[in-house]
Amino acid sequence: MRKLNQKGSVLIFFTLAFALxxxxxxxxxxxxxxxxxxxxxxxxxxxxxxAAAKALKGQVGFEDEATKAACDSMEMNGAPVVMSxxxxxxxxxxxxxxxxxxxxxxxxxxxxxxxxVQVTGIEPMPTTFLKFLGWMVPGDFSKIDIAATAQAxxxxxxxxMLVLDRSGSMSGTKIAALKTTVNExxxxxxxxxxxxxxxxxxxRGCGAANGDDNFAANICQPDVAMANATSANITILKNRxxxxxxxxxxxxTMEALRTARVPIAAAFxxxxxxxxxxxxxxxxxxxxTAMRRDTDAQCKRNPKTGAVVSAWNTGSFPNGCLMDANDAxxxxxTRSTLSHGSLTNAIxxxxxxxxxxxxxxxxxxxxGGGNSNGVMYEADLIRNCGASNAACAAAGAHDVLFFAIxxxxxxxxxxxxxxxxxxxxxxLLRAANGTxxxxxxxxxxxxxxxxxxxxxPTYSDNDTYAELRNFWxxxxxxxxxxxxxxxxxxxxxxxxNVQAQMQQxxxxxxxxxxxxxxx
Numbered sequence: 182m183r184k185l186n187q188k189g190s191v192l193i194f195f196t197l198a199f200a201l202x203x204x205x206x207x208x209x210x211x212x213x214x215x216x217x218x219x220x221x222x223x224x225x226x227x228x229x230x231x232a233a234a235k236a237l238k239g240q241v242g243f244e245d246e247a248t249k250a251a252c253d254s255m256e257m258n259g260a261p262v263v264m265s266x267x268x269x270x271x272x273x274x275x276x277x278x279x280x281x282x283x284x285x286x287x288x289x290x291x292x293x294x295x296x297x298v299q300v301t302g303i304e305p306m307p308t309t310f311l312k313f314l315g316w317m318v319p320g321d322f323s324k325i326d327i328a329a330t331a332q333a334x335x336x337x338x339x340x341x342m343l344v345l346d347r348s349g350s351m352s353g354t355k356i357a358a359l360k361t362t363v364n365e366x367x368x369x370x371x372x373x374x375x376x377x378x379x380x381x382x383x384x385r386g387c388g389a390a391n392g393d394d395n396f397a398a399n400i401c402q403p404d405v406a407m408a409n410a411t412s413a414n415i416t417i418l419k420n421r422x423x424x425x426x427x428x429x430x431x432x433x434t435m436e437a438l439r440t441a442r443v444p445i446a447a448a449f450x451x452x453x454x455x456x457x458x459x460x461x462x463x464x465x466x467x468x469x470t471a472m473r474r475d476t477d478a479q480c481k482r483n484p485k486t487g488a489v490v491s492a493w494n495t496g497s498f499p500n501g502c503l504m505d506a507n508d509a510x511x512x513x514x515t516r517s518t519l520s521h522g523s524l525t526n527a528i529x530x531x532x533x534x535x536x537x538x539x540x541x542x543x544x545x546x547x548x549g550g551g552n553s554n555g556v557m558y559e560a561d562l563i564r565n566c567g568a569s570n571a572a573c574a575a576a577g578a579h580d581v582l583f584f585a586i587x588x589x590x591x592x593x594x595x596x597x598x599x600x601x602x603x604x605x606x607x608x609l610l611r612a613a614n615g616t617x618x619x620x621x622x623x624x625x626x627x628x629x630x631x632x633x634x635x636x637x638p639t640y641s642d643n644d645t646y647a648e649l650r651n652f653w654x655x656x657x658x659x660x661x662x663x664x665x666x667x668x669x670x671x672x673x674x675x676x677x678n679v680q681a682q683m684q685q686x687x688x689x690x691x692x693x694x695x696x697x698x699x700x
Contacts, residue, residue, distance in 0.1 A: 225329075346434070
């Protein structure tokens, strides 16, 4: 029997195999190019959508202006296009790059619809290898249409509360950078349709008494009441910012957020402000070390366990008191009047840990003395528009945008009151309802899942920061409340150029406040 020519069979097999392999390599090359081109077009339409939204002003009648702004943006960023008619741009040279705009009315509770804009860019990309697919499959594979779409919300008026730390540790470059960058922010980003107020904090969560927090007022008032951002009111705000003096005392972030909550809730109750963005912007350089207690009973109890402290079961505090925690000498806590005129009854390190835990807490951690109302608790109430607020409930309880800026350093050897460690970052993420933190020192993003995961308690205060990981809105483990707007958190590295980092942060915040991509 005659044998088959096996050499010929093998040659045919290898020829087909190499052809198939070459086809797959070709596909990978073309699809890789398509992926990169998609990313480029996505960036172009993102910028175009933001430019169009700014020109659109959320109103009918500005469609031509918005179209021209979109086309100009794409041309400035490298796409050779020009406005070619109503709601479109066409290529001037090269591949027929086309851009179309759609204007979408979006309902706003309590107000007229606001116009959003959607920009779609399409560019045909010639293929190198895919075109040979036509030998096997009917069709034209000589090009791929690469498309990307972005949708931007219109410019909206803002109701903004600034919450600024002026505790003693803010002295030096931090307070100087804060003053410069906040003033630049106020100068360049607001109109008379916006409203801005301000709260500063150290021992007390306000500075209404001429910047001096040594006052005995029962209820804190903002340093500057929320008002329209006219040139006169901007000047008042800037003067107040310039007058901030770091106070050699504690950091009462909790009471500052409570003070800011009142005007934010009032904005929701104002029918003329139905379409505005409600915003809180917190700037601080560390973990909270003080809090306001509201009743006589709270002032005499361990803030975490609710147990009466025998050394504190004296005196009368009808309007409440201040509690302060300090890591010095192994850790201790003190109690004082609202004017903190007399500090009394230092307690040991375990009480210090209980106190600092409640300063940051999300839920009531005093089963015997009433609400603890820590930082996360107060921030959560702000994001819920003040709690039990009818106007907020009608709006959906999700339209308060929370920005948090932390300034500091996480350097081995620093004591816990000086170190802005991962747990301080975790608290800001929890307060802002954010999923990631931008470290402006090295321009990297840090995830909440990484930041809020505890290492062994090797720090000198033995604080495991368990309360930062408890009571997550969606169960055990890091997550955010999906019913509320996602916040943005930044970390400014004190070992670098603080002012330059702050300027970049405020530039990003300004862009987010006034315009935002929604698709």
